Amino acid sequence: MNKLFLITRPNYEITTRYLFAWSGIIVDTAKAKGINVVELRKDKANRKEFESRLTKLKPRLVIINGHGSDTCVTGHDGEVLVEAGQNEDILCSKIVYSLSCNSASCLGAESVKAGALCYIGYKTKFTFFHQNKITHPLDDNIAKLFLDPSNQVALSLLKGNRTQDANRKSKELSMKNIRKLLSSASSKESALYAKFLWSNMHNQVCYGDQEVCF
Amino acid sequence: MDKARFLKVYANLPINLRNEVILVLENYGPITWNVAFVEIDNNTQLGKIILEKLINLKIV
Amino acid sequence: MTGEDKKNNTIEKEIQELVKARLSVMPDNVFISIGANGETYTRDELIEHVNKKDDIGKLIIDIDMGFLRALKEGEIYEQIVFNN
Numbered sequence: 001m002n003k004l005f006l007i008t009r010p011n012y013e014i015t016t017r018y019l020f021a022w023s024g025i026i027v028d029t030a031k032a033k034g035i036n037v038v039e040l041r042k043d044k045a046n047r048k049e050f051e052s053r054l055t056k057l058k059p060r061l062v063i064i065n066g067h068g069s070d071t072c073v074t075g076h077d078g079e080v081l082v083e084a085g086q087n088e089d090i091l092c093s094k095i096v097y098s099l100s101c102n103s104a105s106c107l108g109a110e111s112v113k114a115g116a117l118c119y120i121g122y123k124t125k126f127t128f129f130h131q132n133k134i135t136h137p138l139d140d141n142i143a144k145l146f147l148d149p150s151n152q153v154a155l156s157l158l159k160g161n162r163t164q165d166a167n168r169k170s171k172e173l174s175m176k177n178i179r180k181l182l183s184s185a186s187s188k189e190s191a192l193y194a195k196f197l198w199s200n201m202h203n204q205v206c207y208g209d210q211e212v213c214f
Numbered sequence: 215m216d217k218a219r220f221l222k223v224y225a226n227l228p229i230n231l232r233n234e235v236i237l238v239l240e241n242y243g244p245i246t247w248n249v250a251f252v253e254i255d256n257n258t259q260l261g262k263i264i265l266e267k268l269i270n271l272k273i274v
Numbered sequence: 275m276t277g278e279d280k281k282n283n284t285i286e287k288e289i290q291e292l293v294k295a296r297l298s299v300m301p302d303n304v305f306i307s308i309g310a311n312g313e314t315y316t317r318d319e320l321i322e323h324v325n326k327k328d329d330i331g332k333l334i335i336d337i338d339m340g341f342l343r344a345l346k347e348g349e350i351y352e353q354i355v356f357n358n
Contacts, residue, residue, distance in 0.1 A: 012312075014307065014312070014314050015313075015314065016312065018307065067311065068309070078311075078312070100309070101308075101309030125308055125309040128306070129304055129306050129307075130304070130305055130307060131304055132303075132314070142304060175357055178353075178354070179354055182228035182229075182230045182231060183228065183230060188299050189299045189300060189304070190230060192296070192297070192299055195337055195338060195341040196337060198341055198350070199341070202344075223346055226345075226348065226351045228354070231345070235296050236292070236342070237292060238291040238292055238295050267288065270285055270288075271289060271339075271342075272339075272346070273342045273345075
């Protein structure tokens with residue numbers, strides 16, 4: 001059976017522009033591995049499309065890029081895609097990675113209760129520094145420090161690693177970047193980036209089945 | 215004892231953090247880990263003030 | 275205001291000044307994206323938020339002080355050395 005995963009890729013302001021560019025790496029990797037991808041790009045990352053594709057196509061892995069809160073994750077133009085107490089059951093039987101602020105603190109736990117296999121996300125705000133390279137986000141070496149570890153979750157899952165290993169490898173990459181930033185070879189502002197990277201890493205959690213694979 | 219706590223934290227600090235500001239004092243301005251080390255290690259009056267503030271802020 | 279309240283207020287003020295001083299190393303050409311609303315901020319904007327102690331300001335303070343306290347507890351050192 002061919003593997004299938006769904007990814008949302010909104011792109012309507014600077015933050016989502018960066019997430020759009022960096023999540024392109026995940027899509028390219030999946031295609032190179034022969035994995036079927038359902039991409040909800042830009043304005044297709046809306047609730048109607050999201051719910052419809054999840055219901056009809058039943059992807060095992062769902063990657064959500066966008067904004068969020070304790071109880072929801074959003075798509076294009078901030079439209080709510082999944083909200084605790086409303087439709088978290090749509091994530092039933094799925095492995096979910098959500099690059100959105102805060103969603104693991106409530107939505108993550110509720111999704112797992114409603115049957116999601118696993119939910120990897122962040123308990124507080126996910127932050128990243130960048131140089132406003134709107135036209136070429138992938139050339140931004142500062143954003144790379146933050147978004148590479150995030151991508152590592154998805155890339156590890158695509159390789160067939162267990163959810164706990166994907167979570168761990170992502171955190172290891174964060175720590176590798178932190179070590180580099182704190183070394184004497186780094187610039188004086190590097191410590192600032194290290195702090196926020198530490199916060200992202202510290203608040204990244206993996207709820208549900210730790211042994212499941214994509 | 216407090217001095218020992220400070221020295222332990224300082225000794226384990228990555229080099230790139232030692233020039234970070236850890237306190238802002240009214241008459242002295244920003245104080246980095248390195249400045250704090252010099253004062254505390256030499257048991258100066260300023261060092262005592264710095265140490266007390268660092269403990270109150272739960273940085274040491 | 276009790277003595278304890280005054281002391282807490284002083285500590286809060288000291289933390290605010292400390293975080294603002296630590297933010298000053300942020301270069302002019304670097305921005306930070308802070309989730310929920312998609313807003314990005316410059317150094318001066320962050321310092322302003324810390325001054326106001328609004329949601330963004332409190333978040334920055336929490337992250338900065340959280341890191342300092344993790345240093346004190348040896349958490350950063352442990353992660354650096356034992357998860358190498």
